[in-house]
Amino acid sequence: MKRPTIIDIAREVGVSKAAVSYALNGRGGVSPETRDRILDVAADLGWRASSAARALSSDRAATVGVVLARSPEVLRTEPFFMQVVAGLEQTLSAHGFSLQLALASDPATELETYRRWWAERRVDGVLLTDLRVQDPRPALLRELRVPAVFFGTERPMAGIPVLWVDEHDIADSAIGHLAALGHRRIGHVQGPEELRHTARRKRELRRAAAEFSGVTLVPDRGDYTESGGVAATARLLDAPEPPTAIIFDNDVMAVASVARAEELGVRVPAELSVLAWDDSMLCRVVRPAITAFSHDVGAAAASAALMLLELIETGVADDSRLQPRKLIARASTAAASG
Amino acid sequence: MKRPTIIDIAREVGVSKAAVSYALNGRGGVSPETRDRILDVAADLGWRASSAARALSSDRAATVGVVLARSPEVLRTEPFFMQVVAGLEQTLSAHGFSLQLALASDPATELETYRRWWAERRVDGVLLTDLRVQDPRPALLRELRVPAVFFGTERPMAGIPVLWVDEHDIADSAIGHLAALGHRRIGHVQGPEELRHTARRKRELRRAAAEFSGVTLVPDRGDYTESGGVAATARLLDAPEPPTAIIFDNDVMAVASVARAEELGVRVPAELSVLAWDDSMLCRVVRPAITAFSHDVGAAAASAALMLLELIETGVADDSRLQPRKLIARASTAAASG
DNA sequence: TTGAAAGCGCTACCAT
């Protein structure tokens, strides 16, 4: 069963290739009757445009690329990425686009992937996340003139549309929640330093802490992994004056640290309150369940995809703002014991 | 900066298109010197073959497709799928292939996706998982003559290479572990009925239970989700003669059920032992940590990808067997209290 | 309204 081409259809109907192409693309230039006959035959034959041929002649791959640039361990454990993939795929496929996916273990590989994709005309645009400090990606993509959308950045970026988050209000909400419970010394186990929003969150939390007089923020370094989070927590709790609450930059570190804290005899939330910046099943199923900032990642990814499609289509796309996260209070945050 | 083509290279070097194509594909038919000059110029220009042009003329997309056919909820919460994606992508990209990904919420959509991909010549083959009862996919793919590899099936399949698992020994191991701890009545919260391996596991567990005289297996239906698992657990525990141990077909149901059981006053493992068929971070971080069957999903996906590449390349691929799962004993299984 | 024909970039066959 050979796969049919427009030539087969043309022969069958008794018209030219061009007529078939017009009819199939709803482009006018064919009489209604021939159009219908062409569509009928195409359907009968189960015809579908060859993606390669169409890409070659239209110079459009109808594909969008995403590089997941995190360690395999983080990719596996963080539901975040699958939600992104799912949100993107659903939106893209609804618009006739495909998703090209790649993993990259280091920044150089990631850059090389964009170069290759673009040179091979494999993608019409790319979606980026996790803006880093001194991030080389925007410059490269601008230079290559690759349509790109950044999502989850802190603010607008020259030449690249962004879907940005405002960490200001969230920081207020986090500190406000804990301060209201009587916490005065609050730890903050951060994500990787190289991520731009890590610094941003720290700054906003510090600002928010300053506004609630008497609240001190004690930052420490995590890396989004279980072990990194646990180590940071141990350092905070070992200090001469340990915090009575800790804010974790992701769910994995929060959950792992709670388990570890309890093994060390520190009861949560009686002696230590815990708040996670990302929500997920992890936070819901552990005991105590963890207070978290929830966020519809799939929907955010879907919006980013729409922005990118618009950019590809029209050449421009407006920045837009992510829905703010919501605080989901659970059992891991309670009144300070002191 | 227009993207260069082989014509640009040919002009620059002063040879024909064909010579350039030969040189770039290492195909002989060009003198070493011209070959080198061509490669130099190509590198200088940053040339990359247009994927569409190559696909069109070679009739090879250099792409493999995977449809993730589960509900968004399961996709999000089960680390399994991201591991599959990661394992596939790494292997494929190492061989110059890409991964085409799609989601499908129902079987009809999944079938339609294969039809479309194949008709559009978008993929050279597909990878399948989760063989269902009365699964229409093998027949369709055979009919379409799409190279395909099934992975995680229970046994060989006519016309389609499989990467199969032997649940026999695992079942022995599961029942053996619990029987040795003194459990005589063991619950089994299954996965969705429509999955072929659900029935298979049940059968193997029952067989194994029969072999350890005195052990009774009490199966109940789950669906891999938190709520489904919790409901099944509640039914089991509400029975006149509740089991002292429960085997869960995945980690999500196990973890959610432990949390729920404890809320109901059933202590784990003192009053109820719990064993999960899949291991993941979830099982490690909750307290008590959950005894589980661990399994290198990424490696399995990588093998499946290699099989598919071989099938695409040579037209044949041998069946192969998955590495058996390993029992990771943790705190959730302990001696029966009775 | 219709059809012929020129690409799109690459592969591969056939002369030279």
Added chain:
DNA sequence: ATGGTAGCGCTTTCAA
């Protein structure tokens, strides 16, 4: 060893 050249399947321009 080298260079024309004919496709691959589709889009699109230009005549008819």
